[in-house]
Amino acid sequence: MATSPSDRSVDPIDGGFGIYVHWPFCVSKCPYCDFNSHVRESIDQEGWRRALVRDLEHALDSITVSTDQKLTSVFFGGGTPSLMEPDLVAGVLGALKDRSLLGDDTEVTLEANPSSADAERFEGYSESGVNRLSVGVQALDDGALRFLGRRHDVTEALGAVETAREVFDRVSFDLIYARQGQTPTAWREELKRVLALKPTHVSLYQLTIERGTRFHEAHARGDLVLPDEDDAAEMYEDTVSQCGEVGLQAYEVSNFAFPGEECRHNLIYWRSGDWLGVGPGAHGRMGMGENRVALRQWRSPEKWRDAVEDSGSGLEAVEALNESDRAAEALMMGMRLTEGVSAKRFERIVGTSLWDGINSDRLDELVAGGFLERTTKGIRATARGRNVLNTLVTALLI
Numbered sequence: 128m129a130t131s132p133s134d135r136s137v138d139p140i141d142g143g144f145g146i147y148v149h150w151p152f153c154v155s156k157c158p159y160c161d162f163n164s165h166v167r168e169s170i171d172q173e174g175w176r177r178a179l180v181r182d183l184e185h186a187l188d189s190i191t192v193s194t195d196q197k198l199t200s201v202f203f204g205g206g207t208p209s210l211m212e213p214d215l216v217a218g219v220l221g222a223l224k225d226r227s228l229l230g231d232d233t234e235v236t237l238e239a240n241p242s243s244a245d246a247e248r249f250e251g252y253s254e255s256g257v258n259r260l261s262v263g264v265q266a267l268d269d270g271a272l273r274f275l276g277r278r279h280d281v282t283e284a285l286g287a288v289e290t291a292r293e294v295f296d297r298v299s300f301d302l303i304y305a306r307q308g309q310t311p312t313a314w315r316e317e318l319k320r321v322l323a324l325k326p327t328h329v330s331l332y333q334l335t336i337e338r339g340t341r342f343h344e345a346h347a348r349g350d351l352v353l354p355d356e357d358d359a360a361e362m363y364e365d366t367v368s369q370c371g372e373v374g375l376q377a378y379e380v381s382n383f384a385f386p387g388e389e390c391r392h393n394l395i396y397w398r399s400g401d402w403l404g405v406g407p408g409a410h411g412r413m414g415m416g417e418n419r420v421a422l423r424q425w426r427s428p429e430k431w432r433d434a435v436e437d438s439g440s441g442l443e444a445v446e447a448l449n450e451s452d453r454a455a456e457a458l459m460m461g462m463r464l465t466e467g468v469s470a471k472r473f474e475r476i477v478g479t480s481l482w483d484g485i486n487s488d489r490l491d492e493l494v495a496g497g498f499l500e501r502t503t504k505g506i507r508a509t510a511r512g513r514n515v516l517n518t519l520v521t522a523l524l525i
Contacts, residue, residue, distance in 0.1 A: 141400070142395060142398045142399055142400030142401065142472060142475075142476075143199035143200070143391065143394065143395040143398065143400040143401070144197065144198055144199050144395070144400060144401045144402065145198070145199050145200040145201065145202065145391075145392050145395040145400065145401070145402040145403075146183070146198065146200075146201045146202070146223070146402060146403050146405060147201075147202050147204060147392070147402055147403070147404045147405065147406075147409055147410075147411070148179060148183070148201065148202065148203045148204070148208075148219055148405045148406050148409070149163065149204055149205060149206065149404065149405065149406030149407055149408055149409040149424075150203060150204070150205040150206040150207065150208040150210065150211055150406065151163055151164055151165050151205065151206045151406065151407045151408065151428045152164070152165055152166070152167055152170055152205070152206050152207065152210055152428070153165070153166055153205065153206055153207045153210070154166065154207065154210070154240075154278060155276065155278060156276075156341075157275060157276040157277065158275070158276045158340060158341035158342045158345075159275060159276070159303070159334060159335075159336075159337070159340055159341075159342045160337075160340060161337035161338065161339050161340050162205070162206065163206070163407060163408035163426055164205060164206045164207070165206075165428055167428075170210070172211070172212045172214075172215055173215075174432075175211075175215060175432075176214065176215040176218040176219070177218075178431075178432050178435045178436070178441075179215070179218070179219050179405060179406060180218050180219055180221075180222045181435055181439055182405050182406070182424075182435050182439070182440055182441050183219060183222050183223075183403075183405045184222055184439075185435075185438075185439040185440040185442075186403045186405060186411075186440070186442070187226060187228075187403070189440075190403070190413060197230065197232075198223065198228045198229060198230065198233050199233065199234065199391055199392070199395060199400070200233060200234040200235070200236065200391045200392035200395065201219075201220065201223065201229070201233060201234070201235045201236070201392075202235075202236045202237075202392040203216065203219075203235075203236065203237040203238065203257075204238050205238060207238070207240050207245075208237050208238045208239065209237065209238070209239035209240050209245035209248060209252075210240075210245070211248075212248070212251075213248055213251030213252050213254065213255045214255070216237065216252055216255040216256070216257060217254075217255035217256065219405075220235065220255060220256040224256075229256070234258065234259055234297075234390075234391040234392060235256055235257045235258050235259060236257070236259040236260070236261055236390065236392055237252055237257045237259075237260055237261070238261045238263065239252075239260055239261065239262050239263065239287070239291070240262075240263055240278075240279065240287075241262050241263060241264055241279050241283055241284040241286075241287030241288070241300075242278060242279045242283055242287070243283055243286070243287075245287070246286065246287045246290045246291070249290055249291055249294045249295070250294055252294075253294050253295060257295070258295065258296070258297060259295060259297040259298070259299070259390075260291045260294075260295045260297070260298050260299070261298075261299045261300070261301065261330075261390075262284075262287055262288055262291055262298065262299070262300040262301075263277075263300070263301060264284045264287075264288065264300040264301060264302055265277055265284075265301065265302055265303050266281075266302055266303060266306070266317070267281050267284070267302070267317050267320050267321060268281065268317060269281055271306055271309075272284075274306065274307065275303065275306070285324075288300055288324060297327070297328070297388065298326075298327070298328075299326070299327075299328035299329060299330065299390065300324075300326060300329060300330075301329065301330035301331070301332065302317075302321060302329070302330075302331055302332070303332050303333075303334050304317070304318075304331060304332070304333060304334065304362055304366070305333040305334050305353060305354050305358070305359045305362055306334050306353070306354075307351055307352060307353060307354075309354060309362075310354070310358065311358055311361040311362050311365060314362045314365065314366075315365050315369070318331075318365065318366060318369050319369070322369060322370070322373050322375075325373075326375070327375075327384065327385045327388040328375075328382070328383070328384040328385070328388045328389070328390065329370070329375065329382075329383050329384075330381055330382050330383075331366050331370075331381055331382075331383065332381045333359055333362070333363065333381075334353060336351075336353070360514065363514070364510075366383075367510065370383040376465070377465055378464065378465050378466070379393070379397060379463050379464050379465065380463045380513050380516075394464075396460060397460045397461060397463050397464050398460070398461065398464070398469070398472060399412070399456060399457045399460055399461065399472060399473075399476045400412075401413050401414070403422070404422060404423075404424055405424070405441075406424065406431070406441070407424060407425060407426060407427065407428045407430075407431040407432075407441065408423075408424055408425070408426040408431075409423075409424045410422065410423050410424070411423075412448075412456075415475050415476055415478075416453075416475070416476070416477070416478035417447075417478060419447075419448045419453055419476060420445050420446060420447055420448060421445070421446045421448055422442060422444075422445050422446075423442070423443050423444045423445075423446070424441045424442055424443055425441050425442075425443045426443075450477060450478060450479065450484075451524070453476055453477040453478070454473075454477045454479075454484045454485075454524060455520065455524060456476075457472070457473050457476050457477055458473075458485070458520045458523060458524070459516065459517075459520045461473070461505075462507070462508045462512075462513070462516050462519060462520060463513070463516065464507070465507065466504075466507060467500070467502060467504070467505055467506050467507020467508065468481065468505045468506050468507065469504050469505045470482070470504060470505040470506075471504070471505075472505075473505065481505055481506070485523040485524065486522070486523055486524070486525055489522045489523055489525065490506070490523060493512070493519060493522065493523070497509055497511050497512075498511055498512035498515070498519060499512055499519065
């Protein structure tokens with residue numbers, strides 16, 4: 128059984144330091160997905176291992192990492208990372224071990240499809256150093272899975288969750304709701320089945336229509352109709368309520384966990400921590416105040432790999448973030464968390480006081496309207512406010 132990180136907390140003031148590794152390949156493209164994922168007939172696993180390790184090493188050489196820097200997390204995302212051979216994962220983690228960055232308390236997550244073929248690799252991932260698995264269940268209804276373009280069925284999904292729990296101490300799984308034809312009553316019943324599995328962490332996302340996807344085209348034609356706003360809001364309220372009844376705290380808009388089981392890697396994003404992105408299309412953020420930069424890798428897998436072979440790095444651009452960019456990111460990401468935006472963390476990242484960086488009159492109005500709350504540490508959105516986060520952030524920054 129994989130070893131769990133001994134210290135699962137992340138200091139909201141520190142933010143944390145993580146590494147995101149992007150695997151860009153999938154067996155097929157889901158109709159709702161706008162992620163950087165690609166279908167290829169064959170994949171050179173050894174060649175991709177060398178490229179990812181080389182890009183990682185170049186990235187680490189390009190930043191200042193102190194000898195006592197604590198690596199909070201490593202996250203293998205995609206695409207479908209469970210298409211990677213365990214040796215490839217071991218190679219990437221080995222490069223971090225060689226630099227004494229990977230500790231016993233580092234959270235190492237890998238996203239996995241719940242097909243039987245992928246599940247056969249779970250033991251190998253554990254032996255490679257992965258200690259947390261995120262399983263893409265997506266629905267507990269075979270018709271819904273077909274609608275979502277998934278290649279597994281409910282039986283396979285439940286089997287994968289069971290197998291994952293036999294191998295890993297920490298297992299999360301995710302589902303998509305507010306699907307076409309789904310009613311609040313139907314979602315309540317499906318969610319009961321989800322919670323009956325006794326998850327310690329679960330991600331529950333409302334289906335959104337993203338540009339460039341097949342669902343976007345179908346929605347534009349009128350062939351795909353999602354539940355209306357009232358039904359979607361009712362489903363969200365039911366989600367928060369039912370999860371809370373079994374002890375799963377809504378620590379972020381779409382993420383629920385028992386205390387201590389929160390995804391440490393995603394907390395880095397939401398708390399405006401530092402992270403390096405490795406692999407095609409991966410993004411990163413490093414530094415504080417005027418020194419904070421956004422890093423972006425080449426999106427095309429072939430172009431990215433050619434760049435790594437030519438120069439050792441797949442980095443396309445490094446962009447300095449101005450004060451307004453830093454403030455907008457810190458607010459938008461922090462507001463997703465139930466804990467809200469830390470004033471101390473905001474000042475570190477943005478370079479100005481939270482209270483000087485937002486519109487105080489608008490803040491008073493939003494507090495009075497029940498959308499925001501002042502806390503001893505900063506500000507946070509209420510349950511009502513989390514339904515209109517974009518509007519809140521725009522209002523505060525005007």
